[in-house]
Amino acid sequence: MAPSDEHHVAAVVAAQDTGHGTAHDYEKGSPHLRHRSLRSMLEARLRGLVAGRRASTGGCDVLEVGGGHGTFTRCLLDAGAHVTVTETSAASAARLRSELGSTGRVEVLHDRTGEDVLAADRQWDLAVMTAVLHHIPDYLSFLDRLVPLVAPGGSLFTAADPLHYPDMPARDHWADRGAYLAWRLLQGDYARGLATRVRRLRGIHDDTEPSDLVEYHVVRDGVDETAVARLLDDHFGEVEVFRYWASQAPLFQRLGEATSMRTDFGVVATRRLPTRD
Numbered sequence: 001m002a003p004s005d006e007h008h009v010a011a012v013v014a015a016q017d018t019g020h021g022t023a024h025d026y027e028k029g030s031p032h033l034r035h036r037s038l039r040s041m042l043e044a045r046l047r048g049l050v051a052g053r054r055a056s057t058g059g060c061d062v063l064e065v066g067g068g069h070g071t072f073t074r075c076l077l078d079a080g081a082h083v084t085v086t087e088t089s090a091a092s093a094a095r096l097r098s099e100l101g102s103t104g105r106v107e108v109l110h111d112r113t114g115e116d117v118l119a120a121d122r123q124w125d126l127a128v129m130t131a132v133l134h135h136i137p138d139y140l141s142f143l144d145r146l147v148p149l150v151a152p153g154g155s156l157f158t159a160a161d162p163l164h165y166p167d168m169p170a171r172d173h174w175a176d177r178g179a180y181l182a183w184r185l186l187q188g189d190y191a192r193g194l195a196t197r198v199r200r201l202r203g204i205h206d207d208t209e210p211s212d213l214v215e216y217h218v219v220r221d222g223v224d225e226t227a228v229a230r231l232l233d234d235h236f237g238e239v240e241v242f243r244y245w246a247s248q249a250p251l252f253q254r255l256g257e258a259t260s261m262r263t264d265f266g267v268v269a270t271r272r273l274p275t276r277d
C-alpha cells in the first residue's frame with residue numbers, strides 16, 4: 001500500500017496512539033533517551049538553537065512534534081523557550097499536560113490525525129522532532145508542509161531516525177541489525193518476536209500488526225536523510241546532516257561509538273528563507 005494512502009495513514013496514526021499508551025516506556029528501546037552521550041549531544045544542539053534565537057530576537061517559540069513524555073520539551077523549557085508540543089497519543093498528551101502544563105510556557109495539542117498542526121495559522125521560531133520522522137509514512141510531504149510553519153530566520157531540527165538502509169555501508173547496516181537482535185533476545189516475548197522476524201524475512205508488512213505500523217520506517221528502508229536535506233535546502237540558508245551510532249544495549253553503544261560506523265542521523269536547518277511569492 002502506498003505510504004500516502006488515506007486508510008493506511010489512518011492505521012499508522014491509530015497505531016501511534018495505541019502503541020504509546022499510558023504504560024509505554026519511551027526509554028527502553030530508544031538509544032537517544034537511554035545513553036547519556038546521545039541525549040546530551042542532542043540537548044546541546046537544541047539549547048544552542050534556542051539560545052541563538054533568543055539572542056537575536058529576545059524569545060524563542062518552539063513547535064515540538066511528537067513530544068512523547070517530554071524529555072526534550074523539558075530541555076527546551078530549561079533553555080528559555082515557550083513550547084507548543086503535539087502528540088498523536090492521547091495518553092502521552094495527557095501526561096505532558098499534567099506534568100508540564102503548570103509551567104505556563106507549554107501548550108499541548110493532542111493531534112488526532114498527526115497532521116492537524118500543519119493547518120495552524122501561525123509560525124514558530126524553531127520546529128523540533130526527535131525520533132518522530134520514522135513514524136510518519138510520507139515524511140517528505142510532512143516536512144514540506146511543516147516548513148511554512150517556521151518563521152523567517154528560524155530553524156528546523158530533526159534527529160534520532162535510522163539512516164536510509166539502501167545507502168548505508170553493508171558493514172554498518174549488519175552491525176546495527178546484529179546489535180539490535182542481540183538486545184532483542186534479552187527482551188522476552190519470543191513468539192511475537194519470531195513472527196515479526198519471519199514477516200520481515202518474507203518482506204511482508206501487515207496493516208493489522210502494530211509492530212509493522214508503529215516503528216514504520218525502522219521496519220522498512222530507514223529514512224532517506226539525503227532527500228530530507230535536499231528538501232530543506234530549498235527553504236533554509238544552511239542545512240547540516242549529522243550521522244552517529246545508536247544502539248539499544250549500553251555495551252553495543254559503547255563499542256559502536258568507538259568505530260566509524262553510523263546508524264542514525266539528524267538534520268539542523270537554520271536561517272529559514274523568506275517565502276517567495
Ligand SMILES: C[S@@+](CC[C@H](N)C(=O)[O-])C[C@H]1O[C@@H](n2cnc3c(N)ncnc32)[C@H](O)[C@@H]1O
Nearest residue numbers: 016020066067068086087088089114130131135
Ligand atoms: C519514539 S517517540 C519519541 C518521543 C519524543 N520525541 C522523544 O524523543 O522522547 C515518537 C512519538 O511521536 C508520536 N507521533 C508519531 N507521529 C506523530 C505525528 N504525526 N504527530 C505528532 N506525534 C506523532 C508518537 O505518538 C510517539 O509518542
